[in-house]
Amino acid sequence: MFKLDPILEKDTIFLGDLSLSRVLLMNNSLFPWLILVPRKENLSEIIDLSPRDSEVLLSEIRYLSLSFKKLFNPTKLNVAALGNQVKQLHVHVIARFENDQAWPNPVWGYDKVLYTDEQLDKIVTRLKATVFEL
Amino acid sequence: MFKLDPILEKDTIFLGDLSLSRVLLMNNSLFPWLILVPRKENLSEIIDLSPRDSEVLLSEIRYLSLSFKKLFNPTKLNVAALGNQVKQLHVHVIARFENDQAWPNPVWGYDKVLYTDEQLDKIVTRLKATVFEL
Numbered sequence A, B: 001m002f003k004l005d006p007i008l009e010k011d012t013i014f015l016g017d018l019s020l021s022r023v024l025l026m027n028n029s030l031f032p033w034l035i036l037v038p039r040k041e042n043l044s045e046i047i048d049l050s051p052r053d054s055e056v057l058l059s060e061i062r063y064l065s066l067s068f069k070k071l072f073n074p075t076k077l078n079v080a081a082l083g084n085q086v087k088q089l090h091v092h093v094i095a096r097f098e099n100d101q102a103w104p105n106p107v108w109g110y111d112k113v114l115y116t117d118e119q120l121d122k123i124v125t126r127l128k129a130t131v132f133e134l
Helices: A006-011 A051-072 A117-131 B006-011 B051-072 B117-131
Strands: A012-017 A021-026 A033-038 A076-081 A091-096 B012-017 B021-026 B033-038 B076-081 B091-096
Touching (some): A006 A012, A051 A117, B021 B051, B021 B117
Antiparallel strands (some): B012 B021, B076 B091
């Protein structure tokens, strides 16, 4: 049984499920930031996935990257599977801009500014419309 | 014509070429740290690769991850395509340990301690033997 890590659960907003991965929005208004979590048990590394599942994950990373490019036209996408603090396999897809607060450094360790209810409603609606066509 | 970014060239040691990617060792003895650079022109994002090439890149990431796991038995692998500072598409594969200097934070922005000639000779030989079977 897949169960989302409690830290990921706390820090994110559920957007929907793709074929393999749960798609979450990081609750940090400083960066458009998605997290993909493959919905299988006992995964920590990309190599814990079967070769076939890792290709599905890749296609989902590409799909979300294209969605982010279309929505936000970022300077750069950052894609990363780190997991030093949260062991459950998860992949960050982050839209970066030359004027964002962490640029050109990675976003981890920077401040977090939660979305207001109004901001959250707006971005969740936009993301769901683009990613899940809802 | 593929040409390696001069910053990547300066900061790394050439290990060899896989089917798609050049494999480089980051010259930083604090972390076992490989960089894969797909040998094609004008790539900055994973989505700039054809779907087929991105699958080859994924298989090379998996291959290097397995090699690192076998060689170093790390606590965690970190896999990331960031590219905020070096635009040329490159993927980091880093072996992380609970007692390394940056743990549990990401490695970017931490100190760099160059390998000594002796250390370099040893790790390059080990990596070439494992990754390229030389």
